[in-house]
Amino acid sequence: xxxxxxxxxxxxxxxxxxxxxxxxxxxxxxxxxxxxxxxxxxxxxxxxxxxxxxxxxxxxxxxxxxxxxxxxxxxxxxxxxxxxxxxxxxxxxxxxxxxxxxxxxxxxxxxxxxxxxxxxxxxxxxxxxxxxxxxxxxxxxxxxxxxxxxxxxxxxxxxxxxxxxxxxxxxxxxxxxxxxxxxxxxxxxxxxxxxxxxxxxxxxxxxxxxxxxxxxxxxxxxxxxxxxxxxxxxxxxxxxxxxxxxxxxxxxxxxxxxxxxxxxxxxxxxxxxxxxxxxxxxxxxxxxxxxxxxxxxxxxxxxxxxxxxxxxxxxxxxxxxxxxxxxxxxxxxxxxxxxxxxx
Ligand SMILES: Cc1cc2nc3c(=O)[nH]c(=O)nc-3n(C[C@H](O)[C@H](O)[C@H](O)COP(=O)(O)O)c2cc1C
Numbered sequence: 001x002x003x004x005x006x007x008x009x010x011x012x013x014x015x016x017x018x019x020x021x022x023x024x025x026x027x028x029x030x031x032x033x034x035x036x037x038x039x040x041x042x043x044x045x046x047x048x049x050x051x052x053x054x055x056x057x058x059x060x061x062x063x064x065x066x067x068x069x070x071x072x073x074x075x076x077x078x079x080x081x082x083x084x085x086x087x088x089x090x091x092x093x094x095x096x097x098x099x100x101x102x103x104x105x106x107x108x109x110x111x112x113x114x115x116x117x118x119x120x121x122x123x124x125x126x127x128x129x130x131x132x133x134x135x136x137x138x139x140x141x142x143x144x145x146x147x148x149x150x151x152x153x154x155x156x157x158x159x160x161x162x163x164x165x166x167x168x169x170x171x172x173x174x175x176x177x178x179x180x181x182x183x184x185x186x187x188x189x190x191x192x193x194x195x196x197x198x199x200x201x202x203x204x205x206x207x208x209x210x211x212x213x214x215x216x217x218x219x220x221x222x223x224x225x226x227x228x229x230x231x232x233x234x235x236x237x238x239x240x241x242x243x244x245x246x247x248x249x250x251x252x253x254x255x256x257x258x259x260x261x262x263x264x265x266x267x268x269x270x271x272x273x274x275x276x277x278x279x280x281x282x283x284x285x286x287x288x289x290x291x292x293x294x295x296x297x298x299x300x301x302x303x304x305x306x307x308x309x310x311x312x313x314x315x316x317x318x319x320x321x322x323x324x325x326x327x328x329x330x331x332x333x334x335x336x337x338x339x340x341x342x343x
Contacts, residue, residue, distance in 0.1 A: 003292035004299035005285070007041065009243050009266045010132045010169035010194045012105045014041035017260055017288065017300055018281055021197075021247050021268035022046045022109045022134070025278055029097055034278035036102050039285045041266065045098065047109040047136045048091045048125070050117040088121070095128040105131035107171070111138055118158050119165045132169040135162060135193075138200055148179055155184075156191045163192025171245065173197035176228055185240050195243030196236070197268065198229045220271035225249030230262050234318050237263025237308035251275075253287025260300055261307035 005016040020040045025031040027046045035043055085093070091108075098106045108130035112118035122133055137158070141151045159172055172193040178184045185196055206217040226249030233246050246264040250256060251272040259267035273280055297303050305311060309318045 002289050003297050004301070005289065005292075007265055007300055009042065009245065010107075010171055011243075012042065012131060012169065014105070014266065015039075016041040016285055017256060017264075017266050018284055019044065019107075019245065019266045019268045020273060020278070020281070021270045022136070023270035023274060025270075025273050027094070029094070029101065031278055032098050032102060032106075035273070035281060036104050038279045038281035040104065040278075040281045042105040042107060042131070043098070043102070044107040044109055044134050044268070045091075045094060047111040047134075048088065048121060050110075050112040050114065050121065053086070053088055053117075053121075088124070092124060092128040095125055095130050099129035099131065107132045107134050109134040109136050109173070111136040112158065115158050115161050119161050122162045122166050126166040126168045130168060132171060132194075133162070133166065134171045134173050134197060135159065136173045136200060138173075138175065138202070152178065152184055152187065156187045159188050159191040159193055169194040171195040171197050171243070173200050173247070175200050175202065176232065181232065182236065182239070185236055189240050189242045193242060195245060195265070196240070197245040197247050198232050198236075199248050201225075201248060201270075220274060221249045221251075223249055223251050223255065226251075226255050226258065230258055231318055233259065233264045234262040234308045237305045238310050253284045253291065256284055256288050257291055257303075258307075260304050263305035263308040265304070 007014045007017050009019070016039055018040055019042045020026050020035045022044045023046060025035065026043045032043055095106065095108050106129070108125040108128070110118065110121055110125060110133060112121065112135075118135070122135075125133055135158070137155050139151070139155075141148075155172075159170070163170060170193050172188045172195070174181075174185070174188070174196060176199045188196065201218075201221060203216055203218045206215045207213075208215045229246045229248045233244050236244060243265045244263060245266050245268050246259040246262070247268040247270075249271075250259060250267045250269040256267045269281075269284075272284075276283075292300070292303075309315045312318075
């Protein structure tokens with residue numbers, strides 16, 4: 001008999017450990033259905049961005065006011081503003097349709113700017129039927145007047161405000177760029193998050209040497225990107241009372257197993273699905289099942305966290321003292337023969 005793949009994430013019962021994270025494939029009903037058919041246990045829709053909504057609202061406002069104030073008679077001159085659905089309407093429709101047509105949990109994602117915006121849209125997402133909300137707290141703390149504490153408190157406060165406004169489960173998708181990530185994780189959970197998604201992947205601008213312009217660029221991840229979230233999941237497992245989702249660099253079934261061993265409740269993937277299509281989830285699940293059977297595990301529950309920092313004989317392996325060993329000895333293999341020093 002095959003191992004039991006069922007998991008719990010954010011208090012939701014899931015059939016397996018693979019969740020399709022926010023990205024282009026989760027923004028359309030047809031690909032959402034393919035992801036479900038391939039075995040994705042839940043899907044996270046792309047983020048609803050408050051700044052997009054605000055800029056669309058400004059444009060609409062400008063259209064409404066165009067010609068106003070010219071002459072009273074000129075009201076006939078005002079353009080007809082089509083009653084078109086806004087980005088928010090379209091997003092809420094996607095949440096409602098996906099929640100109705102899929103039998104797996106549909107998690108909405110939100111990236112706000114103002115506390116009011118986060119709370120208002122989170123409430124609307126919950127009303128539209130989302131099973132949970134992922135708060136994508138992406139920000140570039142580039143304002144020199146902002147201290148680390150100010151930035152962190154802003155995030156913690158907004159999690160608290162959203163928590164007070166909605167009762168469905170909340171996940172917070174963090175970046176790895178906090179000076180004291182362990183403390184930040186605990187604060188976010190203390191403010192009411194049911195889970196942490198580690199980590200978001202940022203768009204990194206690039207300079208084009210021909211046009212001398214700054215080009216937006218978002219590269220897909222590679223297997224090497226798994227290491228950072230893997231380490232943090234292993235460090236936080238058993239220490240913060242919440243669900244943990246690993247996001248970043250999950251490409252193969254082996255990566256899924258590693259994430260679970262480190263302590264993730266679920267592993268998420270976007271880049272691998274963009275490269276190989278939604279059906280890749282099926283291949284991942286096949287590999288996970290085969291590995292579990294081969295190693296006599298009856299369930300995912302049995303192996304979760306068994307390679308977390310708390311469980312391994314050498315917890316230092318996840319921390320600093322190893323850094324030194326790696327620099328002194330491990331890196332020796334990259335040195336040319338003539339500078340190698342034998343131990
Ligand atoms: C094209 C693209 C679009 C994405 N859009 C979103 C988004 O709207 N919201 C979000 O929180 N993350 C978004 N992400 C980040 C992914 O959800 C994921 O966290 C990240 O790509 C790392 O996982 P991966 O290595 O499996 O790609 C996007 C990623 C890509 C590649």
